[in-house]
Every structure is written in C-alpha cells, then in structure tokens.
Amino acid sequence: MTTSIDRDKITAAYEDVRSDNSDTEWAVFKFEDTHIFCSAKGTQFEKFREQFADDERAFGYIRLQMGDEMSKRQKFLFLTWVGPSVGVIKRAKMSTDKAMVKEIIMNFAVELQLENKNEFEIDHFREQLLRAGGANYGTGMRDA
Template sequence: MSVSTPDILAAYDAVRSDKDETNWLLISYAGNVGNKLELSGTGSGGLSELAAKLDPTQVAYAYVRVEYANDAESKRVKFAFVVWIGENAKVMRKARAGIEAGEVKKVLSHFSVQIDAGEKGDLDEGEVVKRLRKAGGADYNGGRG
C-alpha cells in the first residue's frame, strides 16, 4: 500500500502552500474491495466542506490546513491529520485503520494534532481550533478562543 503517489504528494504540497487556496485533501479507498488508497478529493472550503465529503460507510484519511486569529494583528496556520472511521464502515476496514493511518502519516507528516473522527461533528471548527491552540504553544486569547 503506497500513498506517496504523485497526485497525493501534489495535493499535500498544495494544502501546505501559502500561495494555494487548497486547504484540505481526502484519501479514501479506490473500491469496496481491496486496500488501495487514492486521492478522492481536495477543496478550499475548510473543515465544513471536508466534513460534507465524509461517508459514514467508509474509512478515510484527511489532511487539513486551519487558519485562525492568533490575536488582533496576526493569524496562525496549523495542520491537522484526520482519521475518519465512519460508524457504518466494514469491520475489517475499521480494524486496519490504525496500521494504515501510520502509513499515511509517513507521507502527510507535518501536523499539530491528529483527530480521530467517527461523526461529522468531530470536525467542528471551534473544537479543532481549541485543540490546535493547545498543541501550538502560546495561547494569546487566554483560552477563550
């Protein structure tokens, strides 16, 4: 199983780039059988757009760029790795998720937090930003952000 395909690497570079509006990528299974993972989507609509693409019958992996206000003058950019295990996913796919997540993380390696999600509410932007603030050192909003 290799996820270091040219299209996945290009999408990863796009999400990481300050010059590209792409802020998420999604990797999922190519078919109902087999373990081949492929790039199944990218977008520029942030966590809400990504969450809308997640299928409760699938296991998938996502990488997302989150930008948030640090204080009145500055913004911070952080990255999150998402392991999506849909509540109706096949048992064997769920069982393999831990091993596969490790393989995917070797390619999508620069992130501040890993989010293990099973329902779309797990990708609530406010909650994700809170986790990124905790992981990211200084919290300039006194924990209220």
C-alpha cells in the same frame, strides 16, 4: 490484501495544502478497494465535512488560520475517519493504512480520529489546535 497508495498524487495534494501560494485549504484521501488516493481538495470547511460518509474510511488534511490580531499563522490538522457503518476488519486495518499515509503527511500540529459526524465542527478543530499551540497572549486586555 495489501493496501497500495498513490504516493505522487497524495504528495502533490499535501504540498498544495501546505503552500502559501495556494488557496487549497484541505485534501481528502479515500480508499478504492485496497488503494488509497486523493479523492478531493478544496477551500471551504463545509465541503471538507461533506467528504466523509458513514460507510467509509478516509484521511483528511486541513489548514486553518490561527492566532490573534498580532500574530496570524497557519496550523495543520491530520484526521483519520472511520465511519460508524465500517466493518470490524476494515477498522482493524486502519492503523497500518494510516502509517502508510503518515509517511507522506508528516507535518501537522494535531492528529484526530473521528467516528461521528458530530465531531466534524470547525470550532472543535480550532480548539484542538489552540490546545496544541501552547501560550495564547491576545491583546493583554482582561475581561472585566
């Protein structure tokens, strides 16, 4: 069974998340049998987190504001979700399916693979983006 992908809708969702003129902060791409499609888009992290079930495989793309008081910037994170109840065959197929999605979702600072809902924490995502971002200057004031 070959996986197919809804390129037009996934591309539109990707561009919506990346757009400075859009409030959309995230998009989720799920499987319907062997077809990958955009299943949801939104603005709140908790709603993003709710999109991933234990028996599902999915991909997520999220925009987070990073930086300090002197420099705010948007950073993007791509994630692969393989729920703990997903079978061995579907798990094994994720690498080739992910390659298809990454032909569209090309710009991100961090890529994560998650298999446990406990990993879905905004602080964890921010920490990964911060690590990938290099130097952090802040105010230049040190803690006493």
